[in-house]
Amino acid sequence: xxxxxxxxxxxxxxxxxxxxxxxxxxxxxxxxxxxxxxxxxxxxxxxxxxxxxxxxxxxxxxxxxxxxxxxxxxxxxxxxxxxxxxxxxxxxxxxxxxxxxxxxxxxxxxxxxxxxxxxxxxxxxxxxxxxxxxxxxxxxxxxxxxxxxxxxxxxxxxxxxxxxxxxxxxxxxxxxxxxxxxxxxxxxxxxxxxxxxxxxxxxxxxxxxxxxxxxxxxxxxxxxxxxxxxxxxxx
Amino acid sequence: xxxxxxxxxxxxxxxxxxxxxxxxxxxxxxxxxxxxxxxxxxxxxxxxxxxxxxxxxxxxxxxxxxxxxxxxxxxxxxxxxxxxxxxxxxxxxxxxxxxxxxxxxxxxxxxxxxxxxxxxxxxxxxxxxxxxxxxxxxxxxxxxxxxxxxxxxxxxxxxxxxxxxxxxxxxxxxxxxxxxxxxxxxxxxxxxxxxxxxxxxxxxxxxxxxxxxxxxxxxxxxxxxxxxxxxxxxx
Numbered sequence: 088x089x090x091x092x093x094x095x096x097x098x099x100x101x102x103x104x105x106x107x108x109x110x111x112x113x114x115x116x117x118x119x120x121x122x123x124x125x126x127x128x129x130x131x132x133x134x135x136x137x138x139x140x141x142x143x144x145x146x147x148x149x150x151x152x153x154x155x156x157x158x159x160x161x162x163x164x165x166x167x168x169x170x171x172x173x174x175x176x177x178x179x180x181x182x183x184x185x186x187x188x189x190x191x192x193x194x195x196x197x198x199x200x201x202x203x204x205x206x207x208x209x210x211x212x213x214x215x216x217x218x219x220x221x222x223x224x225x226x227x228x229x230x231x232x233x234x235x236x237x238x239x240x241x242x243x244x245x246x247x248x249x250x251x252x253x254x255x256x257x258x259x260x261x262x263x264x265x266x267x268x269x270x271x272x273x274x275x276x277x278x279x280x281x282x283x284x285x286x287x288x289x290x291x292x293x294x295x296x297x298x299x300x301x302x303x304x305x306x307x308x309x310x311x312x313x314x315x316x317x318x319x320x321x322x
Numbered sequence: 323x324x325x326x327x328x329x330x331x332x333x334x335x336x337x338x339x340x341x342x343x344x345x346x347x348x349x350x351x352x353x354x355x356x357x358x359x360x361x362x363x364x365x366x367x368x369x370x371x372x373x374x375x376x377x378x379x380x381x382x383x384x385x386x387x388x389x390x391x392x393x394x395x396x397x398x399x400x401x402x403x404x405x406x407x408x409x410x411x412x413x414x415x416x417x418x419x420x421x422x423x424x425x426x427x428x429x430x431x432x433x434x435x436x437x438x439x440x441x442x443x444x445x446x447x448x449x450x451x452x453x454x455x456x457x458x459x460x461x462x463x464x465x466x467x468x469x470x471x472x473x474x475x476x477x478x479x480x481x482x483x484x485x486x487x488x489x490x491x492x493x494x495x496x497x498x499x500x501x502x503x504x505x506x507x508x509x510x511x512x513x514x515x516x517x518x519x520x521x522x523x524x525x526x527x528x529x530x531x532x533x534x535x536x537x538x539x540x541x542x543x544x545x546x547x548x549x550x551x552x553x554x555x556x557x
Contacts, residue, residue, distance in 0.1 A: 133469065135472075135473035136473050136474065136475050137413050137416075137470075137473070138466070138469055138470060138473055139416070140420045140423075140463075140466050149409075150409055150412070152412055152413075152416060153416050153420075154415075154416045154419040154420065156419060157412055157415050157416045157419055160395075160412065160415065161412055174384075174385055177385070177387055177392055177395065177396055178372050178387075180389075180392050180395065181372075181374070181387060181388050181389045181392045184389040184391060184392055185375045185388075185389065188375075188426075191423075191426060195430065195434075199430075199434045199435065199447065199451065200434065200447065200450045200451050200454060201450075201451070201454035201458065202458075203454065203458055204454070209450075212434065212435065212447045212450070215435045215436075215444075215447070216434065216435050216436070219435060219436035219438065219439070223436065223437075223438055228375075231373070231375050234368065234373055235372075235373060237370075238370035238371050238372070238373055239371065240371050
């Protein structure tokens with residue numbers, strides 16, 4: 088049976104980390120809201136017995152799983168996107184959770200006060216937050232990923248072992264999003280992380296990923312998503 | 323061999339979610355920095371082959387695991403603090419990740435601009451952020467936990483099934499922390515979530531948890547931790 092992904096239909100957002108895994112594995116899945124609108128998603132969201140807090144959530148038969156990182160934890164072994172050992176699986180998940188922390192901080196750069204307000208209602212705070220994020224956090228997160236690659240006993244081609252994992256795909260998406268939202272700051276940080284750059288490039292050139300990125304299934308970045316290009320927040 | 327927990331020795335912080343699980347299970351563990359200072363932690367943090375991004379991290383034999391939620395994913399089955407089925411395990415983890423999101427937002431209330439700055443350097447922004455957190459997010463997170471309890475087919479005594487899980491312990495810590503940091507706002511929100519209140523009370527009265535909470539192993543809340551009581555941020 089096909090996986091059913093439920094997520095907002097007009098943005099990449101957190102759902103994109105799940106889409107990338109499904110696409111890179113050539114999995115049979117339905118991007119429900121893009122086919123049928125959001126009614127079904129809104130009805131299932133919060134439905135018993137296991138209500139998700141927010142999209143994305145995935146239906147896999149009788150299971151409904153929310154939280155992008157938990158979805159990837161579930162999908163990893165099924166899609167062949169994680170190592171076989173328990174040690175590799177928990178390490179891959181740890182990397183994913185750290186990437187998710189970075190993504191949450193990206194959201195804070197344009198919404199440092201409240202998700203319920205528009206960016207336009209929190210611009211001065213966003214400017215301060217974004218400056219700290221650019222100067223301190225982008226180098227810190229990318230530098231940590233570089234260290235992970237350099238410390239991999241199997242070599243720096245992948246984050247975990249010698250095979251593609253969902254963490255590699257998420258690294259790609261993080262770098263892609265940062266480069267969209269903060270082009271100048273990200274270029275500076277990437278100059279110090281050549282192994283991150285190389286892995287990003289390797290993911291782009293994976294045949295299934297390349298096909299996905301050039302398809303209309305890949306939504307563009309936009310100022311409705313998590314990674315937003317407000318030039319005044321870069322520098 | 324005893325588990326080794328590595329975390330900042332003077333705060334509850336994110337390490338507390340791990341401590342609570344270890345304590346509630348009566349596990350043999352060493353709280354390394356409280357015994358021996360932070361040198362060993364700082365040396366191991368970031369060490370190959372699997373460098374953690376930040377404390378807490380746990381050593382379990384040869385494994386080193388960072389990210390509090392990943393640590394609990396690892397410990398859950400070993401400590402008997404999660405159900406047997408894969409469905410129960412991923413659902414427990416999903417709840418944990420959502421509680422971790424709430425905790426991250428608590429941190430943002432006093433540090434909406436930068437972790438590298440003092441609270442005193444971001445007080446106006448913190449006041450705005452905290453107002454939105456009190457009015458919108460506390461009721462939303464606690465309301466979701468109430469819904470999870472109400473939707474549990476095994477009844478509202480636990481978040482997952484009919485047994486104690488690490489998610490129940492984390493609910494306790496979230497409620498305890500919110501009540502410390504935002505006593506007025508939390509009291510208002512809890513008035514609408516009687517099942518959350520009852521579970522919190524049940525966790526407090528578990529013999530091992532009660533013994534831990536009254537021991538000197540339980541650090542007090544403080545304005546160095548994640549949950550901080552700044553009266554101007556409550557209301």
